[in-house]
Amino acid sequence: MASSEPETRRKQRVYTATVPRIDVTGQFNDYNASDIENRKIMRKREAVLVRWDTDERHFYQQEYRKFYRKIKLDRDLLNYKYDWTNKDCHSQCFRIIAQSLQSSRSDKMEDIDWFIEKFYKNEEHTIGIGKYDDTYTPPARRIRITKNITFDKNDVIPVYSDLPGETSKNLEIPDNFVYEYSNVNFVDKSQEPDLVKAMELAQQEENLIKCNCHSGDNIVSCYENKNCPCFKMNKKLRKFQFHIKDRPRCEFSSFKPIILAKHTDVMFDNIGFSCSEVCACAGKCTNNTLLLANKKIFPLEIYRQNPHVGFNIRSSVPIPAGTPFRTFTGEIRESVNVSDEDLDYAFKVWQYNETRLPVDLKDMKFTGEYKRLLFELFQRDFFICPTTCGNVGRTAGHSCVPNVEILRVYQKSVSPAHINLIMVAREDIIPGTPLTIDYGADFAERLKDVCQCGTFACSNSKDKELFSELKWVDLAPCVAKLHELKFEKYRDTVIDVIKEEEIAHRAKRRRLQAH
């Protein structure tokens, strides 16, 4: 069954970070050594019909209990406050979502009053918005293609297909779905020698940004430590953010939510720098925005409901606004090495002559050779391509009102090979909601009359006439109302039940102790 082709390509890979040891389950080695056809055969063999309780209350209650237990038992997460009801950041999140929606339709930005603080009470357009509740309820019978696409026991992501009329016999698995799974970015030695060179040069002391911070604590306090070189670099990158007087800047730490202040130039302005495995803290610190994402604590599921859209992702616990819940990984390639097929999945990480270079090279103690190479690399375009190897991030669908933002975080140094993409919740994401991103203007144009995101403001929605003329001050209450309706349903059926159970449990324990 094994084919040597993927193996030869794998040998060309240089990973940008240490590949963590995975606790393997299933046919990990056989699958990775196989070609596309054989991988499809393996997936089809594994596929089974499963029953699904369409009244998902019990499922969500169980998932919440499991998740909560997990984060409470993890000593690295003692500083993490899992809070998805933080009303303070809600109005800011809804404002950003509504403003970016307005600006995606028109280049005219002058009528956007970015920083109005008061919350918008005009609920006129929110009537009937409940019909756009997009929480997905699967059918009673589903085909489970695999129990775990990652093959890692500590990162279980099942894949389901819910297409009508489909059976495990006539199940269709597209070629582009049998990719290799990796949570670490890599470059191809033969295709991207300059990126490999940048990674090699970045290992020299002058070019490497790492810290010597350590302490007896599980989590080292690198964030806001003015002696930590990684935090200093993190702070330096903050200056690109549009600063609003008396407002805190958007922060890239391990546990604070990443809340944007402004909806334009989001990817260019909001960049972080994190500690890594080469630091004395080993990245187990408060200055590592990748920490939560790499822990993969938020349980995800991949599902297919619509043959045109293909696979999608949803979470089974709430993801609080500003949480970097996963990375988006793949192969880092220069644009000339990115094919049209790759573009369907690729995400641009570095844009030719970006006005905001990550650093002013003159200020850095880097070697001359590294500076010259960086300067050259900064004149090109780079993408992360998960076409043949990547992680769950590649499955995020496009939405006209996305709930996930993709942002950049550097580690170790500042070349395009040191960029990591993080997936950040733009609002509190209620379980069952598809996790979606904005594919960008070019793709949105391609999807213009065929977009199936199903959101109230979709360019292809039946109500598009109604919503397309609205300004952000009227769109924000629509986003807020829809969120409120979904939140109330989840609270009533899941959280309140768990709280009541806890109260009953505590009362029982007290009674037993009293006897």
Ligand SMILES: C[S@@+](CC[C@H](N)C(=O)[O-])C[C@H]1O[C@@H](n2cnc3c(N)ncnc32)[C@H](O)[C@@H]1O
């Ligand atoms: C990056 S892939 C997303 C994952 C993909 N659904 C899969 O099954 O692997 C992009 C492709 O998904 C589909 N897609 C994603 N969002 C869509 C949307 N809102 N409407 C229609 N198709 C969409 C399109 O076929 C698009 O080319």
